[in-house]
Amino acid sequence: MAKVDLAARIPNNVDLSSDRRLQRALEDWQPRFFDWWMEMGPEGFQADQVYLRTAIDVGRDGWAHFDHVRMPEYRWGIFLAPAEEGRVIPCGDHFGQPAWQKVPGEYRNMLRRIIVTQADTEPASVEQQRLLGQTAPSLYDLRNLFQVNVEEGRHLWAMVYLLHTYFGRDGREEAEDLLRRRSGNPDSPRILGTFNEPVEDWLSFFMFTTFTDRDGKFQLLALAESGFDPLSRTTRFMLTEEAHHMFVGETGVGRVIERTADLMNELKTEDPDAIRAHGGIDLPTIQRYLNRWFSSSINLFGGEQSSNAAHYFAAGLKGRYKELERFEDHVALDAAYELPTVVGDEVRREQIPLRNAMNEILRDDYVGDCEFVVDRWNRTLEKAGRPERLTLPHRRFNRDMGIYSGRPFDPEGRPIAPEVWEAQRDRWLPTRADVDFVRSLMQPELRVGRIAGWIAPPRKGINGNDFAWEYVRFDKSSAGVKLGAEPSRTG
Numbered sequence: 001m002a003k004v005d006l007a008a009r010i011p012n013n014v015d016l017s018s019d020r021r022l023q024r025a026l027e028d029w030q031p032r033f034f035d036w037w038m039e040m041g042p043e044g045f046q047a048d049q050v051y052l053r054t055a056i057d058v059g060r061d062g063w064a065h066f067d068h069v070r071m072p073e074y075r076w077g078i079f080l081a082p083a084e085e086g087r088v089i090p091c092g093d094h095f096g097q098p099a100w101q102k103v104p105g106e107y108r109n110m111l112r113r114i115i116v117t118q119a120d121t122e123p124a125s126v127e128q129q130r131l132l133g134q135t136a137p138s139l140y141d142l143r144n145l146f147q148v149n150v151e152e153g154r155h156l157w158a159m160v161y162l163l164h165t166y167f168g169r170d171g172r173e174e175a176e177d178l179l180r181r182r183s184g185n186p187d188s189p190r191i192l193g194t195f196n197e198p199v200e201d202w203l204s205f206f207m208f209t210t211f212t213d214r215d216g217k218f219q220l221l222a223l224a225e226s227g228f229d230p231l232s233r234t235t236r237f238m239l240t241e242e243a244h245h246m247f248v249g250e251t252g253v254g255r256v257i258e259r260t261a262d263l264m265n266e267l268k269t270e271d272p273d274a275i276r277a278h279g280g281i282d283l284p285t286i287q288r289y290l291n292r293w294f295s296s297s298i299n300l301f302g303g304e305q306s307s308n309a310a311h312y313f314a315a316g317l318k319g320r321y322k323e324l325e326r327f328e329d330h331v332a333l334d335a336a337y338e339l340p341t342v343v344g345d346e347v348r349r350e351q352i353p354l355r356n357a358m359n360e361i362l363r364d365d366y367v368g369d370c371e372f373v374v375d376r377w378n379r380t381l382e383k384a385g386r387p388e389r390l391t392l393p394h395r396r397f398n399r400d401m402g403i404y405s406g407r408p409f410d411p412e413g414r415p416i417a418p419e420v421w422e423a424q425r426d427r428w429l430p431t432r433a434d435v436d437f438v439r440s441l442m443q444p445e446l447r448v449g450r451i452a453g454w455i456a457p458p459r460k461g462i463n464g465n466d467f468a469w470e471y472v473r474f475d476k477s478s479a480g481v482k483l484g485a486e487p488s489r490t491g
């Protein structure tokens with residue numbers, strides 16, 4: 001494998017300097033990425049020094065580098081995980097043949113589409129989160145937000161590298177379009193639904209990084225099983241970054257729950273209004289946010305029966321999670337999947353060809369992982385001595401994609417009448433009043449060691465530092481404004 005070149009204009013371990021044309025094309029794209037970052041990246045913090053982790057290698061020590069840097073000076077690089085000698089196509093019609101090092105001509109369009117869809121989510125999420133810094137509950141959280149943002153920027157680089165390297169002129173055009181589309185813009189929206197929804201407050205951010213980034217984790221795991229080796233290698237390295245995003249989301253929600261439980265204990269009440277009056281987020285509101293972001297994110301797996309998914313698998317472009325370890329039959333041509341379908345008020349089991357069920361199989365793994373997350377959140381309630389529990393809604397609840405969309409289901413997955421949905425909706429999903437309330441709590445707290453009243457401090461800081469530490473050093477010109485926040489608790 002090429003060695004890591006950190007001094008290059010674009011840090012990389014793909015020997016970029018040996019391919020002048022490619023290097024020039026990427027160096028042309030770099031200032032446009034930069035313009036996009038300044039326009040659509042974190043607003044109001046580009047001049048500040050943020051304690052960020054930068055990839056310097058793909059090995060075990062690759063993440064050892066932490067430093068205070070201005071985000072526009074972050075070293076976005078191109079890093080592929082090491083090639084595995086003798087790697088074969090892990091699934092589909094070409095199972096067992098040597099993995100592709102070049103794009104297989106007959107699958108070019110399909111492969112480009114997968115890469116563009118993956119790529120599009122990365123800048124989309126940065127756009128969705130661009131205003132959150134202004135309401136951060138602590139310096140620690142502010143730093144974590146920015147760490148996630150710069151890494152999503154690097155994920156865009158990872159995909160643009162593939163487009164430029166393997167798809168010629170159309171690849172370069174796709175790379176331009178990735179900087180042109182905008183989250184939530186009706187004229188040029190991002191490709192997938194959830195990435196056009198506003199992330200207006202930090203509870204949404206923590207739910208997004210729990211549930212939407214977790215779709216990212218599972219899609220990347222499926223792409224790590226691609227027979228197109230460069231895609232497999234780049235997604236394998238992206239997964240190491242994804243782990244931190246999962247951490248930010250899960251511990252973020254966990255800390256909100258912890259604070260709420262403490263308030264319930266202190267005040268000796270479960271009354272949501274009382275919790276709200278004391279500046280906490282009541283559990284029913286947390287549950288509604290959970291319902292909203294889980295049900296939105298679960299759409300991202302696509303239709304339950306998908307000929308696209310069957311083609312991707314057959315072509316060996318996208319496998320199942322841990323394809324080689326967990327399955328015996330990697331061709332999956334004669335097998336079936338039992339899909340629950342709803343006819344009238346009855347749930348029936350229908351046999352569908354296994355290859356057409358690949359989206360649903362990945363969704364099964366995702367739902368299982370989400371169940372574990374909710375279990376861990378419930379342990380926080382249990383430890384605080386609270387009897388309340390959060391639940392993951394059924395996958396049929398509130399869908400707007402696939403066979404369960406177009407008719408209502410309750411959070412347990414039972415088909416219900418439209419009138420029942422109308423009557424219960426505000427108990428199950430955040431209302432405008434919920435969102436307004438949560439937003440009203442979002443007052444920035446950017447002083448060292450302080451934390452907003454609606455969330456508990458973390459157990460520990462980043463990279464061995466305390467929670468009370470200067471994770472972001474504000475530029476002199478804006479420090480006064482940023483530190484003039486209302487007094488609040490110390491962490």
Ligand code: BYC
Binds near residue numbers: 192215299300
């Ligand atoms: N919204 O055949 P079907 C991440 C489209 S997240 C809107 O059932 P398919 C990240 C679909 O494209 C991971 N449209 O779907 C997270 C198709 O369009 P056409 C992102 C949707 O193709 C947080 C049509 O509906 N990576 O990394 O089997 C922060 C029929 O659908 C949606 C990937 O997604 C939707 N939710 O599966 C930062 C991996 N769902 O053909 C980053 C690459 C489906 O009618 N993508 N459609 O034009 C794929 O593998 C597949 O495209 C999908 C969809 C799994 C997304």
Ligand code: FE
Binds near residue numbers: 122151152155216
């Ligand atoms: Fe990402």
Ligand code: FE
Binds near residue numbers: 152213216242245
């Ligand atoms: Fe992510």
